[in-house]
Structure formats: structure tokens, C-alpha cells
Amino acid sequence: MDIQGLPGRLLADLGPAIASGELPAGTVLRSEELEVRYGVSRTVVREAVRILESMRLVTSKRRVGITVQPKSDWDVFDPMVIRWRLAGADRSAQLRSLGSLRVAVEPAAAALAARQATDDQRRELGALAVELTVTARAADLTSFLQHDIAFHATILRASGNEMFAHLGDTVGAVLTGRTEHHLMPHQPRPYAVRLHREVADAICAGDAEQAEQAMRTIVVGALEELNVTVD
Amino acid sequence: MDIQGLPGRLLADLGPAIASGELPAGTVLRSEELEVRYGVSRTVVREAVRILESMRLVTSKRRVGITVQPKSDWDVFDPMVIRWRLAGADRSAQLRSLGSLRVAVEPAAAALAARQATDDQRRELGALAVELTVTARAADLTSFLQHDIAFHATILRASGNEMFAHLGDTVGAVLTGRTEHHLMPHQPRPYAVRLHREVADAICAGDAEQAEQAMRTIVVGALEELNVTVD
């Protein structure tokens, strides 16, 4: 998942530092400074910086140094940037943005899925809905989370749109972050679970309209819950 | 906009080659081969490869080489990947995916914009709608495109959601690609222009419902037009 090797370690340190605002926009780093700080060679520093540059977190200019860019320039769709921000100080802003994105995308994906999911995918959704019901009842948050992620990812994949499909990981990160940071009730709300079942049934039955509506209720609910729970 | 320097040139060559399918998944490159092919040093090759790796277009493993990854692994939201694909062979698939994304996102953004756009933004939208009307009438496709891009970008920005805002460039790329590849009528349809005016008016008036509806009509229309026009 992550970049490996020494550049990976640099990234894992610098990325979150920038994403969390610990290194604010305008901060200038010099590559030599990074070399000594991390005890690595130029090669390694340059590769790490290049990657940060491709995410638009920094720019590197001769005679100036490595400058942290303002948040508005960041490539906010980059999976790594999303993870870093979710882990850091503006988790709340990030969750809200992602929440709105989910409200826009997931109902559309559910409707598409109802039309063109494969039989296997429909079966899998049914099975996942069952799992969700069981683990919710047992208050097994770990398993619930895992199946919830799979549920949403399957629908996004079944939509047949590659861009929607790729949001599966992102949504997974959101759900994980929400659970890890205790923005979830200790036991999933029965109402929410019922809605998941409803989405699965609608998709199995090919009822795009109902799938879309039920999914919209889920993600709108999640977004509203965020406004109640988060700081 | 682009990565500069020698690694940039490597990227500008390899990226499109991979994105267009010219180098299919499974193709293995060796870094020494790239060094001689492009007449650059290891440093340069490694940095370029690292960036491709961070976009998940390739993986680099010891004793194996640099392997092109299947399309399903690519980071399809990366702006550079989007541009490369729009320029290449699967432009049509890319346009379709982006079209669905627009259908999901832009109506939501319009609704949000109607609620929380600044006065300046509302004014700008009004002005842009006028420009669209005028340039459409004059069949000045270049100016029309420019204002159309600004129109959609402004709404996405006015939504107050940073992730929506970042899709401005992407939508711009879609509109540009559509015009450049003659997937547009020679004169913008009066109906479409009227809808833009309607969106602008609704946002100015703070009517979220109408802004959303009109915008949906626009993007659904664009998507359908794609299905008619494209191969």
C-alpha cells in the first residue's frame, strides 16, 4: 500500500507533518537539512521530495528550497494525502468534505449497481447485509466495520464506473477513521443496518430508484451524525 | 502545472505511453534500459519511476524490474493520469467515467453553492452566464469554452467543499477535451446555454433546489450527448 524503502520513511514522516499543518504553508526545507535529519543520502531525499511534489504538497526550486504549499493546492484526492489528513489535525474538515462527496457519489453508484451489477456481486451484497445485521446485533464493531467497508466498496465497484470504484478505498478510510476515533455509537444503529439491508435488496431486485433513495438516506445520515459528534 | 526537469520529460513520455495502453499491463522495463533510451542518469530515471509508482501505474521490484500495472490499479483521480488518458486511446472510456462523476457531483455542488456562495461568486456567475450567451450566439467556441470552464469551476469552488473545488480542473479538462476532439456541436445548443443561465440565476437567488435540477439537466445532457457522439 505505502511506498517502501527509505523514501517511504521520509514520506511517512513529512507527509503527515505537512497534512496536519505542523509544517504550515510557506515553510522552507532544504534538502541537505533533510539528509542530515534523517541520515539518508541525497538520492533518497530527492525521491521523497519528488513524490510530495507530485501531490502538490511542496514545490522544489533552485536557490529557494523545498516550500510547503498552501492547502488549496494539495491534490486532495490522492489516497495518501487523504490518509494523512484523516490521521491529523484537520480530520474533521476532511471527514466533512468526504461526507459530502459520499452523499453525491454513493446514491448514484447504488442506482448504477442496481442496473448492472453481476449476479456474483448481488449475491455478495446480500451476504454482506446479513453479516452486518449479525455483527451489529453482537456489537462486534471490528467485524461490522470490515463488512461495512466491503459493502460500500462492492456497490461502488458494481457501479461499473472505474472512478466510483476507486472511491472504495477512500470510503473505507472514512469508515475506519470514524470507528477508530469513536465517532460511531457503540452499537450500530438498527435503523442504519436496516437501510443497508434495504439497499442490498433493492440492488438484488434491480430497483435503481429504491437503491438510490436508501443509500442516500444512509450517507446523509452519516454526514449529519458527523455534525453532531465532531468537535 | 507539470513536473519539470529531465524526470518531467521521462514522465511526459512514459505516462502517456502507459495510459494509452501502448505499454500494456505486465510490460517490464529495466531502469538501465530507460537510462540509455533517454540518455539520462540513474537519478533521473529513479525519480520519474518513483512518481509513476506513486500513481500506481508501475511497481518497481528488485530482481524483476519496473512492471506496468493493470488499469484497475491506477490512481484514476490523479490529475496527470486523467490528462494522459484523455489524450490517448481510452479517451472515450475516460470521458464516460468522468461524465458519470459530473452527474453525481455537479448538481450537489450547485445546490451547496446556492446556499453558501459569496456575493462575489454570485456576481461572477451572473457575468459568466452572460458571456456564455454572447459567445454562443457568436459561435466563438474558444471563448465559450473558456467561460464554460470558469462557470463550472466557480460553482464547484463556491460549494465550499474543497474536494468538489478540486474537481474544477478535472471538469475543465473534460470540457477542453470535448471541444478539441469535436464532440461538441459547432454552435453550443441554445437550450444548454439557457440552462446555464438558469443555474446562475438560481444560485444568485439562493434557490438550491432549482440550481440542482438545472445543473443536473446540463450534466445528464452532456453525458447523453457523449453516448451519441463518441465512437
Place this chain on the structure above:
DNA sequence: CTTCGCCTAAAGATATGACTTATTCAAGAC
């Protein structure tokens, strides 16, 4: 004949020193 584990060569990963180039900033000319 199969399976396991060791060995080796291949290819990337990292380190390093020398050199190049672009850019800023300031001193000096007009």
C-alpha cells in the same frame, strides 16, 4: 519424483563526490 533449502547472479536501492544550472539578492553603474 517431489520438496525443501541453500546459493548465486541479476536488478534495484542507496551512498557519495564532482560538476552544472538556475535564481536570488545585492553591489555598483548610469
Place this chain on the structure above:
DNA sequence: GTCTTGAATAAGTCATATCTTTAGGCGAAG
């Protein structure tokens, strides 16, 4: 005060050496 020029600086590039990982072969054991 503005323009020019040049020196200082920090990143960019190159070439080379060395380290590290690992696929795949080979042989011994079962």
C-alpha cells in the same frame, strides 16, 4: 531611482561504487 551585472546559493544532474533483496536454479534429503 532604476538597471545591470556578478557572486553566492541551493537544487539538479551525472557517474560510479557498494549494498541489499530475491527469483530461479541446483542439489540433497525424503
